[in-house]
Amino acid sequence: MNSNIWYLPGPFYQYQEDVKALAAEAGLRIIDANVTTDRDGAAENTPEVTLKQAPTPVVLVADDSLHVEVDSLRGELQALGVIVESFAGQDLYRPEGELGQTAERLFQVLESTTQGIQSLTQQRDSEAQKAVTLQAKVDELLAKLASTEPEKKDSKDAAEIAELKAKLDAAQVTYRANASKESLQKQVDELPKA
Numbered sequence: 001m002n003s004n005i006w007y008l009p010g011p012f013y014q015y016q017e018d019v020k021a022l023a024a025e026a027g028l029r030i031i032d033a034n035v036t037t038d039r040d041g042a043a044e045n046t047p048e049v050t051l052k053q054a055p056t057p058v059v060l061v062a063d064d065s066l067h068v069e070v071d072s073l074r075g076e077l078q079a080l081g082v083i084v085e086s087f088a089g090q091d092l093y094r095p096e097g098e099l100g101q102t103a104e105r106l107f108q109v110l111e112s113t114t115q116g117i118q119s120l121t122q123q124r125d126s127e128a129q130k131a132v133t134l135q136a137k138v139d140e141l142l143a144k145l146a147s148t149e150p151e152k153k154d155s156k157d158a159a160e161i162a163e164l165k166a167k168l169d170a171a172q173v174t175y176r177a178n179a180s181k182e183s184l185q186k187q188v189d190e191l192p193k194a
Contacts, residue, residue, distance in 0.1 A: 005041040007033040008049070015049045022047040076100030083107050087114070157181055164188050 010032035012019050023030045079095045080103050086093035087110045164184040171191050
């Protein structure tokens with residue numbers, strides 16, 4: 001039977017060494033020793049590992065002054081939670097009662113931020129409305145310009161065509177009734193100079 005199983009109590013992150021890399025180097029397969037009582041195929045020579053140093057827990061000594069301070073901190077944390085949640089919901093709310101220094105400062109900063117955002121939003125909306133109004137005026141002016149330009153151009157062309165036809169009539173030159181301005185101009189240009 002092949003003895004290549006390393007029964008190691010998990011969780012594996014509790015070790016200073018990279019146990020998966022050590023197992024791969026040694027050709028071993030790791031199984032958490034906490035999940036099975038079976039030790040079939042257990043390897044005899046397994047790598048040495050050391051546990052990480054656990055953080056030192058903080059121990060509070062209960063006396064009346066500490067109890068008051070813990071209650072004060074708990075109240076301030078609750079106020080902070082209310083302020084943060086109301087800001088996240090885009091409806092900043094100041095909890096009733098006296099806030100701690102941190103909660104009060106956070107509320108001031110978020111209130112200032114909210115007012116700045118509201119001011120920018122109003123300015124943006126005002127500028128957007130101005131843009132809509134200006135665009136409507138531009139569209140109106142372009143429509144007026146488009147409607148008057150052909151009339152001016154047509155009336156100017158008609159006057160020039162009438163003038164060219166008059167010159168050709170005076171010279172007794174025939175032309176087509178629907179001749180273009182360009183062809184009439186060519187015929188006038190070909191008239192002998194007097």
